[in-house]
Amino acid sequence: MSVDVKKKETLDSIFHAQGYTDYKWIDPAKIVVAQWVRMKCMFGCGEYGRGGACPPNTPSVAECERFFNEYTQAVILHFEGKMDQPEHRHAWSAKINTRLIKLEREVFLAGCERAFLLFMDSCCFCKECTGDRRTCTTPRMARPSPEAMAVDVYSTVGRFGFPISVRTACDQKMDRYAFLMVH
Numbered sequence: 001m002s003v004d005v006k007k008k009e010t011l012d013s014i015f016h017a018q019g020y021t022d023y024k025w026i027d028p029a030k031i032v033v034a035q036w037v038r039m040k041c042m043f044g045c046g047e048y049g050r051g052g053a054c055p056p057n058t059p060s061v062a063e064c065e066r067f068f069n070e071y072t073q074a075v076i077l078h079f080e081g082k083m084d085q086p087e088h089r090h091a092w093s094a095k096i097n098t099r100l101i102k103l104e105r106e107v108f109l110a111g112c113e114r115a116f117l118l119f120m121d122s123c124c125f126c127k128e129c130t131g132d133r134r135t136c137t138t139p140r141m142a143r144p145s146p147e148a149m150a151v152d153v154y155s156t157v158g159r160f161g162f163p164i165s166v167r168t169a170c171d172q173k174m175d176r177y178a179f180l181m182v183h
């Protein structure tokens, strides 16, 4: 059973009260999960094996697919960022992710027991990640990003009319996306 209209209105009020307006309700069946995303994590990303909420600390691609199949409603939230210095990104992401985890909690308390958030970037809560779920400093708050759950973010957000493109320089505008799995 999906979230009814009244519940959706309640959740929209929560989103607005917390300052979120740039988001869309989506059908999770349209989330694209792909093996190539995991390959990019394994080869080419410096956080592979170093992020407590990154692969290989996340489920297999097949398990990620199963996870998304268990939902009928979700929300994609859009964030824009432009950094003068690439090293500022960590603090920017940590601040947004800290707020997002509070949103997940509010949605859970509104009666959505399956509420599960995928951060808009790597966890970023600590300056130095322990790289292991068992030694994570904030295990109750750390969540994976959509990419860490093998989501092809480019194809998925494009299906819903959100902007996204490959950046060719680190001072260009970033479009980042958090996914809130609701029910």
Ligand code: SF4
Binding pocket: 051, 052, 053, 123, 124, 125, 126, 128, 129, 130, 131, 135, 136, 137, 138, 139, 142
């Ligand atoms: S909370 Fe800290 S240790 Fe845990 S995954 Fe996030 S950055 Fe790593």
